[in-house]
Amino acid sequence: MTWIQSLLSLGCLAAVVGRVASLSGVVENPTAQPWNVSRLADPGSIDAAFSTKTVVDDQGLQWSVWTHVQFTDYALRVTSNSTLCDPNVAQIHGYIDVGIGKHFFFWFFESRRNPSTDPLFLWLNGGPGSSSLIGLFMELGPCQVRAGGTGTTVNPYSWNSIGNIIFLDQPVDTGFSYSDNASAATFTSADAAKDVYAFLQIFLAANSQYRHLPFHTLGESYGGHYVPAVARAIVDNNANATANATSGLLPINLVSIAIGNGITDPLNQYSSYPLMAADTKYGPIVGSDVIATVQAAVPTCLNMIRGCYQTLNSGICSNATDYCNTYVLDGAFVNNRNIYDMRVKCSVNVVDCSDYPMMDDISTYLNLNSTLVSLGLNRTFVMSSDVVYSRFTGSGDWMMPYVNDIPPVMAKGISVLIYAGDADYICNWIGNKAWVLNLTWPGQRQFQNTSDLIWISPSTKQPAGEIRSYDTFNFMKIYGAGHLVPYDQPQVALDMITAWTNSSKYFVKGSTEPSASAASDLSVSRRQGVVWAAIAIVLSSLVSISGIF
Template sequence: MENELKGAWHQFQDVIHDTAEQVHHAVDDITQQLKAFSHPAFPQYTMRYKKPSLCDPDVKQISGYLDVDDDKHFFFWFFESRNKPKEDPLVMWLNGGPGCSSLTGLFMELGPCTVNKAGDDTTINPYSWNTNSSIVFLDQPLNVGYSYGNGGATNTVDAAKHVYAFLQLFFQKFSEYEHLDFHVAGESYAGHYIPRIGTEINDNNKGHFQPASLLNEYASELKTINLKSLMIGNGLTDPLIQYKYYAKMACDNSYGPVLDRSQCDAMEASYPACARLIERCYKSQSVFSCLPAAMKCNKDQIQPYQQTGMNPYDVREKCKGGNLCYEILGSVQTYLNRDDVKKAVGAPNIEKYESCNMQINFRFNLAGDWMRPYVNELPPLLEDGVRVLIYSGDADFICNWMGNKAWTVELPWAGKDHFKAADDVDWLSPAGDKVGELRSTDDGQFAFLRVAGAGHMVPYDQPEASLEMLNRWVRNELA
C-alpha cells in the first residue's frame, strides 16, 4: 500500500512538473509574440518581435514583423555581427524578383548558415556577411517569403516607404544600432529597390518628408539614419542601356556562346525598337508606355536565351529544378516550411513559404515598374556623399556585367568624366589571386566590380571573395 501511495505521489509530481513546463513554454511563447511597439510618426505601423537562436546560435538575433494597418505584415530577421557588434556596420539585405524572398540571401548566399540538401538542418557559413557586420534580412514587398497580408505595393516607390518606416521603428526600439554605419545591399530587382530606398532615407534625413503634413509634427521623433552606401549586385537599374547588351552576353561572353550568331544578330537588330519604347517609358513613366516596353523587350532580348534551357543566372549551367534553376532553393523551401522553424522565428501563420511569388512579379510588371528609370535616383545620392558600389558576377546573363558596367560609365553625375577615364585594374584576393576587375573613383565614392567565376548570385558562387568585397567596401578600402 505504501509503495502504491509513493508511486501515485511520484506520478502526481510528474504531472505537476509537466504541466508547469507546458505553462512555462506557453507563457514564454505568448510573451515573445506580444513584444510589440509603435512609433508616434507612424501610427499605422507596429512592430512585434522575438529572439530566436536558429542558424547562428552564438550571436544575438531578432525576428518578427512590421505590421501595417492590421492587414499587412513584413517579416524581418536580424543577426548581430560575430565580431564587434557595437562597432561593426549594419547592412540591410534585399533580394529581388520582384517577388523573391530575402531569405534566399540568408540561407543560400551570404547568411550565417546554409541549409542542407534534405532541408532539415543547417550548417554555419564561415563566409557569412555577419562575420564583420550586423545584417538584417527583410522580406518585401508584401506577400514575399514570410511576409503576408492584403493589398501592398505594386511599385518600387511605394515599397520604399515601408522600408523607411521599418527602419524608423527598428532603430527606435533597438537604439544600440542607430549610430552604426548603415549600408543597403541586394541583387537583381533590388537594382530598382535600392536606389529608391536610398532616396527615401536621404530625403527624410534632410527633412524633405513626403507628404510633409504627415511627419512634420513628429520630425523630432525620427532618427537620422546613418546611410553610408548602396551596394547593388547584378541589378536591373538602367534598362535602356542594359538591354543593349543581352545579345553580346549571349554570344560573346568569356565562357562561350549560348546562342548562335544569327540569333544574336536578330536580337541586336531588334534593340533599336526596344530602346525607343524604353525611352518613352523613361520620359513619361506611365504604365501605358512602360508596360509595352517590358513586353516587347523581354520577348526580343530575353526569351531567345530562356528557350535554350540554360540557366539565365549562370551561362555555364543548365537550368536545374523549378526554383530559379537552383536545386538548393527547394531545400530552403523545405526548411522554411517546417513548423518548428516558423514557430521559432515568429511566423506560425505562414501556410506555405515560397522562394518567389510570381503574382507579385506580375503585379509590378502590370504596373509598368520594370522599365522605369530608377537609375535617376543615384546622381543626387552620389552628390550628397552616399557611396555606391555596383558589382556583377561575370557569368550572369539576366543582369549581366556588360550592361551594368556600361551604364555606370555613362551615369551623369559630377564624377562622370573621372570615372569614365579611370583604368580597370585587377582586383586581388588577400592571397594575391585575381578574383575580379575594378573601376573606381580615387576617393571610393563610386565603383564597379566585375567578379570572376560568379553568376547572378555572387555570394553563392564566390563566398570568400564576396565577404572580402563587403569588408573592404564598408571600410572604403575596396581598391
C-alpha cells in the same frame, strides 16, 4: 507564368552596401558628409517618439510591440526567442505591421565580431517577389540549409562576420510577409521604399544600440530598383529629420549602397543581351543568326524604354517590359544554359536548369513545423511570389528609371558600389558596366577615363575581378561568378564587402593609385598597360556567411 517570369522572380536584382569610400580609389566627399545621428538628432526626442507594450498571441508566444508617433499606421512586433541558424549571436525577428493590412517579416542577426561598432547592413533580394531569406540561407547569411532541408550548417563566409544584418521580406506577400486584403498590395519600388523607411525608423528607435552605426543598404537583382529607391527615401527624409530635431525622426546614418547583378537602368542594359550571348568567355550560347534576330529587336526595345523614361506612364512602361523581355532578353537565351550562370549546361530544359536545388531545400526547411514554431509563425513560406511579380510588371515598374535616384544620393556623400558576376546572363556585367559609364553625375567624365584595376583577393591571393572607381562611384566585375556572387564566390564576396566597409583606410579620393599611407598595404604594378592592384586587407575574426539573391 512564363519560364522567364519564373526565372526573374528569383530576383534579378539586389543591393549591397559598403562605406563612404571605394574599393579602389575613393574615400570621403568633404563637402557632403553622411548623416550622423549624434550630431543631427535629439536622442531624447527619439526615445520619446515611440512606445512599447507586450502582447501574447494565440500560440502563447510573447511579442514586444513598438509604435512611433510619426508612423501611426505602423507597429513593429518582435520576438528574440529563436536560436536557429546562428545560436551564438543575438537575433531579433518579427513583423512590421501596417494598418491597411500589410505584414512584413524581418530577421536580424548581430555581428559575430563587434556588434557595438560593426556596420549595420540591410539586405534585399529581388524578383520582384523573391524572399530575402534566399540571401540569408543560400548566399551571405549566418547559415546554409542542408540537402533535403533537414537543418542548417554554419556559413564560414557570412557577412555577419563583419557586420550586423537585417534580412527583410518585401514587398508585401514576399517570403513570410503577407497581406490581409487586396487594398494592401504594393505595385512599385517607390511605394515599397516608404514601408522600408518606416520599418528602419521604428527598428532603430526600438534598438538604440544600432542607431549610430554606419548603415549600408545592399541588394541584388531587382534590388537594383529597391536599393536606389530606399536610399532616396532615406536621404530625402534625413533632411526633414535634421530640420526638426525634436520630431522624433532619426537621421539614418546611411554611408553607402551596393547592388549585385542588378537591373537598375534598363535603357542602358537591354542592348547587352545579344552581346552577352555572343561573348566568348562562356559562349557564344547561340548561333549568329539568333543573335542577329535579337539585335534587330533592340532599337524598338530601346525606343519603348525611352518612352517609359520620358512619360513614367504605367501602360507604356508595361508594354516595354513585355516586348523587351520577349524579343530581347528571352530571345537571345534559347540554348540549354542556366540563365543565372552561363557556365551551367541544362540536362533537361532551361526552366529546370535555372532552378537551384538549394532553393527547394530552403523552402522545405522554412516550412518545417519545428522551424515555424521557433519563429512563432503559422504561415507557409513562399520563395518567389508570382502575384508580386505580376503586380510590379503590370504597373510598369520593371522599366522605370530608378537609376535617377542614384545621383541625388551620391550628392549627399553616399558611396555606391555596383558589382556583377561575369557568368550571369540575366543581369549581366556588360549591361551593368554600360549604365555606370553612362550615368550623368559630376564625376562622369573622370569615371569614364579611369582605368580598370585587376583586384587580387586578399584571401586567395589570385585575381578575383576588376575595379573601376572615381570619387564615391565604383564598379566591380567578379570573375567566376553568376547572378549570385556570394553563392558562387563566397570567400571573394566576403573579401569584397570587408574591403568596401574598410576601404577608407586604403584608398585616396579620386585616385587610381594607392595613397602614400597605404603603400604598405597596396602594391601596384603595370603590365602591358594594365594596372594590377593587389589589395591587402586585414580580415580579422572571420566567421560565417550565408545568404543569397
